Amino acid sequence: KQEVTQIPAALSVPEGENLVLNCSFTDSAIYNLQWFRQDPGKGLTSLLLIQSSQREQTSGRLNASLDKSSGRSTLYIAASQPGDSATYLCAVRRYSSASKIIFGSGTRLSIRP
């Protein structure tokens, strides 16, 4: 059974800092890994999607890495801004059921001005 764990559950940092959010998963046979952002009262916004054959993806100030062998992914946010405050969700899909996304419980990020 695939389980996805995110640490920490909550994080508060001052504006301008670089930060790392962590995600671990128990089954390395993943189809892909995705990082989402959720703002209060809104849906999920996809930030980065890493296919199983890839090691990392970058978009602007965001960089996500994937290490399947260790069952880990990190989301790196550079030069954090108050607008980055949201809940960040890590999610994986398995080859055995690639249509089903398995989510972690999320990291609630707060950037202090």
Add this chain to the structure above:
Amino acid sequence: EAGVTQFPSHSVIEKGQTVTLRCDPISGHDNLYWYRRVMGKEIKFLLHFVKESKQDESGMPNNRFLAERTGGTYSTLKVQPAELEDSGVYFCASSQAGGGEQYFGPGTRLTVT
């Protein structure tokens, strides 16, 4: 292009009542998914439609939940009768291909009192 839409955005009902949630996927997306997040837990998969057929309904919690997608366009999720533990946020997502990127709607917040 319009994204995934869900109606209503928020529903408050009493225990024992019936509620029907609606999801309109992105036009042309044959694949439609339902997920939910109950209090304090991670987002979990409920089921997957390919056009009007249920491809995977392994996440449906019990027979009080009925999902339909007549005509392969919009989908409804009915809860009858609702119980307190059904409270949470119900998300819908759609994708072109079964393993393709899923686009999420804003969710319906269901409160059962």
